[in-house]
Every structure is written in structure tokens, then in C-alpha cells.
Amino acid sequence: MADGADKPLLTDIAARAGVSMATVDRVVNRRKGVSERTRRHVLEAARAVGYLGDDEVLRIGAERALNVTVLLPAGTNPYLRLLGDRVRARIDRAGAGDPFLRCYFIESFNAAALADALRKSAEWSDAIAFFAIEHPEVRAAAAEVEGQGTRLVTLVSNLGDRAGVAHVGLDNHAVGRTAGLLVGRLAGRDRGAVALVAGSRNYRAHSDREAGFLSLIDEMFPGLSLVGLREGHDDAAENYRHTLALLDQQPDLVGIYNVGGSSGGITRALRERGRGDVVFIGHGLTDDTRRALLDGTMDAVLDQDPSVLLDRALQTLAEPGARPDPLKLDIYFRENLP
Incomplete structure (x- = not known):
């Protein structure tokens, strides 16, 4: 595309091609609603006035990808x-x-x-x-x-x-059951409380994971008591506050499953309270969850690339x-x- 004070404008393309400004805008910005013949005519005009270079015309003018x-x-x-x-x-x-x-x-x-x-x-x-x-x-x-x-x-x-x-x-119900199995096995206790944190039940992925987790715990680890789900809206600060409250209110807490994201708030609370004994399973392999795995604050991360x-x-x-x-x-x- 040309630079400087004499840089061509869309109006120059419209005048040379004999089409409306709306048509030029659709072609240059790859909007829908222009025939292939008109599209190529406008692109040739854009090249002729110097608005687009050869490489840009080639890319925009290739057989239209999605x-x-x-x-x-x-x-x-x-x-x-x-x-x-x-x-x-x-x-x-x-x-x-x-x-x-x-x-x-x-x-x-x-x-x-x-x-x-x-x-x-x-x-x-x-x-x-x-x-x-x-x-x-x-x-x-x-x-x-x-x-x-x-x-x-x-x-x-x-x-x-x-x-x-x-x-x-993912098959999120199966994912939730997998998290339940990991928490139950890694906790290694017949009694204790396990808690869930989610972004929101309005995300079906989160509600399906919750359902899978609850079904597995009820089926295989009936001695573990389930704490009501906290919605942290995938916000690290909210998740931090929820975790502090859980640690204060549930002295027998043995496990946490973060159904959603922003696990950093949970790991921060666990570190501050020195609760490395709490099994913690979360989602998404990112820089913060990688650090938490390495220092032992998290036990496992469930991920989709x-x-x-x-x-x-x-x-x-x-x-x-x-x-x-x-x-x-x-x-x-x-x-x-x-």
C-alpha cells in the first residue's frame, strides 16, 4: 500500500472502477455481498491507483477463502x-x-x-x-x-x-469424572471435604464438568463430603477470596477442583496458608499452572491444546x-x- 501525502484513497478506487464506495469497502475489507467479477475488477483498480501492492492484491484476490x-x-x-x-x-x-x-x-x-x-x-x-x-x-x-x-x-x-x-x-462430563477420580485417589482419605470452583454454570462446559465430578465422588468416594460450588467467574482475585474462605470454613478440606480457569488465585491462597496437603486439580496448561505443578501446589492440570x-x-x-x-x-x- 502506498505511503505519504499522496496516498490513494478509497474514493480513487471507486472512481477508477466505476463502483460505489460501499462496494470498494466490501472488497478491500473482504465483506460479503460482492460478485467475484466485481471483486476482481475493484482489486485491479486498487492496484492501478497504488492503494494495494501486488502481494496484497494476490492475497485478497486469491480464490476467496473463508x-x-x-x-x-x-x-x-x-x-x-x-x-x-x-x-x-x-x-x-x-x-x-x-x-x-x-x-x-x-x-x-x-x-x-x-x-x-x-x-x-x-x-x-x-x-x-x-x-x-x-x-x-x-x-x-x-x-x-x-x-x-x-x-x-x-x-x-x-x-x-x-x-x-x-x-x-472435550467430553466435559468425562473430564469432570476424571478430575473426581484424581482428587479421590490422591487425597488418600476416607473422610474429608472436597470443593469445586467454577467460572459460571452458564458455561455448559463448567456445569458438565461439575456433574461428572459429583457423580464420580458419590460413586467411588462416598465418605468425602462435597462443599457447595463457588462461582469465581474465571477471575484470579475472586478465586483467591473463595479459597481463603474455604480454608477458614472447612478445616477438613482435602481437595479442590477448579472447573474453570484462573487457577492462580487458588494457588496463591494455598501457598499463603501453607496448605500443600490439599489436592488441587485445575484446567489449562499455562505459565501459572506450570509453575504451580513444579512447586507442588497443583497436583494435575487437565488440558486441551x-x-x-x-x-x-x-x-x-x-x-x-x-x-x-x-x-x-x-x-x-x-x-x-x-
């Missing part, structure tokens, strides 16, 4: 920030035939904000991958957007089977009607860290 938007919850969850970093890395190294990616962080736990983002993203996107909130507003927006021809896939947390939207993630998650989502969006199998669960202990 425009894909990724919508993730905002906040302090290190795993979701890592997933966002992986999306941005894919954007930076994209080739001519790769999907055009955009990534936005939406206010966490806000169904109305996510529903609005789905509708707005559909104006540009051929496909949207999003971390779902199980809520009527979000289901209605998803149905509306899919009905208009935009492909959808949910990441990590889905909308439930009745929504009919493809999902890429964010690069694999993104690759599978893009593959699913490229194949309309695909219904992928659950991803493989990775379990990391101090001794098998990559």
Missing part, C-alpha cells in the same frame, strides 16, 4: 488469553489460501453482549467460532445467524445438543455439516510436563 471471526470471553483467564494469542499467530503467518481471521474478546458471562457480537460479526464473516454461553438470547442469535448462511462452531463450551451447532472441545482446538475448529467450519468427535484430554503432572 472470513472467520473468533469470539472469546474477555478477562484474566490465562488459557483464553493463550488461545487468543494462537489466533493472532495464525493471522500473522496466514498465506494466500488460508482463512482470513479476526479475533474479538467479548465481555465475559454477558449473554446479550455475545448475542450482539454474533449478529454484528455475521455481517463480515462466512463463519464464526465462539465460546458459548448457554442462554436463550445466544441460542436465538445463533439460530438467526446460521439461518442467514453463516457457519458456526462453538469452542470449549457449547450451547447444548438441541441448539444443533457443531462443537469442538489450544492450537489443536483452533485447527479443528477451522477444519469443521470448512466442512459444512461436520460434527467432530471430542478432543483428546491431556493430563499433566510435574513429571510429564512438556
Whole structure:
């Protein structure tokens, strides 16, 4: 693209191509609603006036790959920030035939904000991958957007089977049972309290993990008492306060399972209180959970590789009607860290 005071404008492209400014904007920003013939005509005009260089025209003008938007919850969850970093890395190294990616962080736990983002993203996107909130507003927006021809896939947390939207993630009920087995075995006690911390039950991934955990503890470790679930909204500060309260109120606490993210708040509380005896299982292999495994504050981390998650989502969006199998669960202990 040209630089300096004489830099060409979109109006120059519109005048040379004989089309409207709206059409030029759609072509340059890869929005939907322009025929292939018009698109190539506008791109040639953009090159002729010096608005785009040869490489840019080649990339934008290649046989149109999908425009894909990724919508993730905002906040302090290190795993979701890592997933966002992986999306941005894919954007930076994209080739001519790769999907055009955009990534936005939406206010966490806000169904109305996510529903609005789905509708707005559909104006540009051929496909949207999003971390779902199980809520009527979000289901209605998803149905509306899919009905208009935009492909959808949910990441990590889905909308439930009745929504009919493809999902890429773990079998979260089985994940919760796995966490229950680890806590029960590692605690090595017939009696004691075990606690759960979650982001929110509005994330189906969290409610499914909770259900799986409770069923396993009830089935295999009936002597362990279950403390009511705390919702920490994937916020380290909230999780820290919840953990301090648990340690104060439950002197017989033997285990904690963090169903969601931001485990750093829990490990901080356990370290401050010197409670290395409490079995702690959490999610997402990130810098903070890696440190906690190494110093013994965490016993195990349940993980789904964010690069694999993104690759599978893009593959699913490229194949309309695909219904992928659950991803493989990775379990990391101090001794098998990559």
C-alpha cells in the first residue's frame, strides 16, 4: 500500500472502477455481498491507483477463502488469553489460501453482549467460532445467524445438543469424572471435604464438568463430603477470596477442583496458608499452572491444546455439516510436563 501525502484513497478506487464506495469497502475489507467479477475488477483498480501492492492484491484476490471471526470471553483467564494469542499467530503467518481471521474478546458471562457480537460479526464473516454461553438470547442469535448462511462452531463450551451447532472441545462430563477420580485417589482419605470452583454454570462446559465430578465422588468416594460450588467467574482475585474462605470454613478440606480457569488465585491462597496437603486439580496448561505443578501446589492440570482446538475448529467450519468427535484430554503432572 502506498505511503505519504499522496496516498490513494478509497474514493480513487471507486472512481477508477466505476463502483460505489460501499462496494470498494466490501472488497478491500473482504465483506460479503460482492460478485467475484466485481471483486476482481475493484482489486485491479486498487492496484492501478497504488492503494494495494501486488502481494496484497494476490492475497485478497486469491480464490476467496473463508472470513472467520473468533469470539472469546474477555478477562484474566490465562488459557483464553493463550488461545487468543494462537489466533493472532495464525493471522500473522496466514498465506494466500488460508482463512482470513479476526479475533474479538467479548465481555465475559454477558449473554446479550455475545448475542450482539454474533449478529454484528455475521455481517463480515462466512463463519464464526465462539465460546458459548448457554442462554436463550445466544441460542436465538445463533439460530438467526446460521439461518442467514453463516457457519458456526462453538469452542470449549457449547450451547447444548438441541441448539444443533457443531462443537469442538472435550467430553466435559468425562473430564469432570476424571478430575473426581484424581482428587479421590490422591487425597488418600476416607473422610474429608472436597470443593469445586467454577467460572459460571452458564458455561455448559463448567456445569458438565461439575456433574461428572459429583457423580464420580458419590460413586467411588462416598465418605468425602462435597462443599457447595463457588462461582469465581474465571477471575484470579475472586478465586483467591473463595479459597481463603474455604480454608477458614472447612478445616477438613482435602481437595479442590477448579472447573474453570484462573487457577492462580487458588494457588496463591494455598501457598499463603501453607496448605500443600490439599489436592488441587485445575484446567489449562499455562505459565501459572506450570509453575504451580513444579512447586507442588497443583497436583494435575487437565488440558486441551489450544492450537489443536483452533485447527479443528477451522477444519469443521470448512466442512459444512461436520460434527467432530471430542478432543483428546491431556493430563499433566510435574513429571510429564512438556
